[in-house]
Amino acid sequence: MYNEKVMDHFMNPRNVGEIENPDGVGLVGNPVCGDVMKITIKVKDGRIEDIKFKTFGCGAAIATSSMVTELVKGKTLDEALEISNKTVAEALEGLPPQKMHCSNLAADAVHMAIKDYYEKTGKVQVAEEGIHE
Amino acid sequence: MYNEKVMDHFMNPRNVGEIENPDGVGLVGNPVCGDVMKITIKVKDGRIEDIKFKTFGCGAAIATSSMVTELVKGKTLDEALEISNKTVAEALEGLPPQKMHCSNLAADAVHMAIKDYYEKTGKVQVAEEGIHE
Amino acid sequence: MNTHSNARRLVYLDHSATTPVRAEVLAAMLPYFADKFGNPSSIHSWGREARVAVDAAREQIASAIGANPQEIIFTSGGTEADNLAIRGVAQSLKDKGNHLITSQIEHHAVLNTFQDLAKQGFKVTYVPCDEYGMIDPDDVRKAITDETILISIMHGQNEVGTIQPVEEIGKIARERNIIFHSDAVQSLGKIPVNVDAMGVDLLTISSHKIYGPKGVGALYVRKGTKIKPQVTGGIHERRLRAGTENVPGIVGFGEACRLAQQEMPEESKRLRELRDRLINGILNTIPDTVLNGHPEKRLPHNANISVKYVEGEAILLNLDLFGIGASSGSACTSGSLEPSHVLLAMKIPHETAHGSLRMTLGRSNTKEDIDYVLEVLPPIVEKLRAMSVFGN
């Protein structure tokens, strides 16, 4: 069902956990649907210095969570905002069709954490339309 | 499908043929339905002295034709009239259910031959209701 | 069960009824009974392994008929596939129109399904055939009304072997934008079957007629064709047919398709030669015999001959004792009181229809088999004719 890359991120997820006193928190998903992701970030000099995830969900949900943390870690906030759910799925070399919908929310969670950071710090957010695509 | 007794009468039918100048002829069946039997009899002293059949039909039709000739040969006309299609089927130790209807006409043919004999000779027929049961 | 008391060899000549599963097919199936036994819907390795096998078979079958794998819907056989096609279209398009077209010479799986729909209020036109069992595309064209939603005309006729002009009918259907279904159960593996060349939207095929296992068939459903599923339940076969997949059966069907396609050119030539030897042998040695069906446009393995003055079942029983298995369109073997509807549609008289003998050849048959039949049959006919009411 899942390819090797997905299975690798599922079995050996990167950046699991929760950052204490995070600069931003993103929580997406819905327990009814079976997938909930929480992303916590530490921001320094406009870059994502640290990122951790916690996910309740299926293989795809966990793998995309893990992958997105790898993709955005060290990136500027603007760069991170450009990473979409599609980018994540592509970085995982594809997800099964029935998984594209429900489990592929990881980029949304990162965007939300960045938004949360902007709101908390009162910093101006450059491109609102980058938040959710 | 057919039991051994039926197969024996089918493969080695008794009294096949046609009596020349018969005392009675019975012809039953219908080519549309796929079974036609012709019985010819020779009568002497109120008994069926000789009997022959010709049949266009399936295994059951041929076997019942053969069996009925065995059953009535040498019998009095009254005795012969008492032999029904059911008697013939029983003497054959049973026919497949779907064959009880169409192919089991042999006794009818004998009865018709006897009727024909009565009509030809003008002899009184004792029990009309015996003819067809 | 009476044995072949008179048999000097066993000659199976009823390949249109069913065929033995060939060794390669059984070998392909065997791992899927006990070893790779998973349910393709399961996500664990047992399930995934079964899914891979089903998908591979789907590709083999699609490739044999020029279709895409996603257009293949597995069913329990040809009968179910015919039902799914016909009921599925009628029910899904009933708001567009209520007229259906088929022919008088379809298999009962098609015919009885139309008759059932007729009882439910659909109007059905049964186009006739000529004396060779051939349908005239023009009759189909003329039958079309503004209400017509489905045309179903078979490819190779199962009793008399006549190959129907489906390509032309497909063109007519396409011109008029009407869904076209064809039953190719008998033609698959015998003559080329290609969904695009035939112009069909729906095509029925069955495994056990091509040396695959019984209990598996498929309906080709051209992309975009709307049909209402007839068996509902879990999510299988693109929601068009529910039920746990018959994995070994499907694997066997796939392999049978692959082999049939590969061997068809040579095998069909071989069968045609044997069949012609059989037909000519009978027509030349037994008087009052006639070939039923088209002399040339005919499935390569089908010989259907009427033996006048005798009844089919009586011949079959005699042949059986000699170890020869064949079939007949007589009433006694049709399960009804009427002889074959196909022979009657061809205007063959009842008596002659009752005496029809269908011999359908297959992989195991040899020249020696044919010669054996040609040796055994004449005395059987002679004997039965001697006791027949007709003919002398």
Add this chain to the structure above:
Amino acid sequence: MNTHSNARRLVYLDHSATTPVRAEVLAAMLPYFADKFGNPSSIHSWGREARVAVDAAREQIASAIGANPQEIIFTSGGTEADNLAIRGVAQSLKDKGNHLITSQIEHHAVLNTFQDLAKQGFKVTYVPCDEYGMIDPDDVRKAITDETILISIMHGQNEVGTIQPVEEIGKIARERNIIFHSDAVQSLGKIPVNVDAMGVDLLTISSHKIYGPKGVGALYVRKGTKIKPQVTGGIHERRLRAGTENVPGIVGFGEACRLAQQEMPEESKRLRELRDRLINGILNTIPDTVLNGHPEKRLPHNANISVKYVEGEAILLNLDLFGIGASSGSACTSGSLEPSHVLLAMKIPHETAHGSLRMTLGRSNTKEDIDYVLEVLPPIVEKLRAMSVFGN
């Protein structure tokens, strides 16, 4: 396909999804593929030989459920049998009434068929269940109206294993003279299934759940029960189901039934002990786990446990890498966005439903298998919980 990279043994715990064909069954089937391959409708010896085999299997199956052989109609599986029963009765009795009763916890083969009938204008009452997945016969009684023509309530629930009070429901149906159908696909071979004791008019069974081949099932149809055939065509199965019989499949089903019936008392006891070891082991070692389904009135081979705070598919994938095959009622494995309708009907919260784990035991499972699961599962749960949003 990822292999069982962490597996120290292979433990199949998904016997409610499907089972391997057992050796005796395959041995019984094998002659019918290539050697005794006839079509049971043929009158020659090949055909008669196949007919005898089909009839013998029919007797084996009838005997396993206390029926007469003529009351057994072979189908392509449990799904088709459910469809035949439900559509068949609804269509044949639609002039008597248009109300149907079933439950919220039926298999999709039943549920989706009723939903389809509802779209066609039938009124359907879906009776609820309690927290254990048990239906109250009184709810069925109350649902009955003068229009009710069919009640369909399953025997053993396939997800949570709860055994339904079919005998009582059968009595109610009889009192009110309403046709009663029960899906016994999961209970056959596990607990006694007897059509008279259950008071059913129609009963669904399936071969591949009892170590028989896939692609075969049967519907028991009590003498005198009128149902409209759903697959029309040739004359097979008392005109209730057309299509060339899957002879090897039917033979295998017969043998599987015979063996299941014979071994049930001992095997069910053995499974129950193993299952209890599994259930208790999990409940005792993994915190925040709950048993789903009835604690006592439960199929002997079914363990269904919700592991809170984690999602079912994630557990399954981990177990799979350890060589353990199981299933879940999570949305991710149900093919829809909703978790199991059965768990939801039992009022289990969505999160808990998503974390359900169904393990269904079978012939091959041993105490060692269970101990292996009990060793492997806790660290998997711990690891997944450590990365979960919930629970800590």
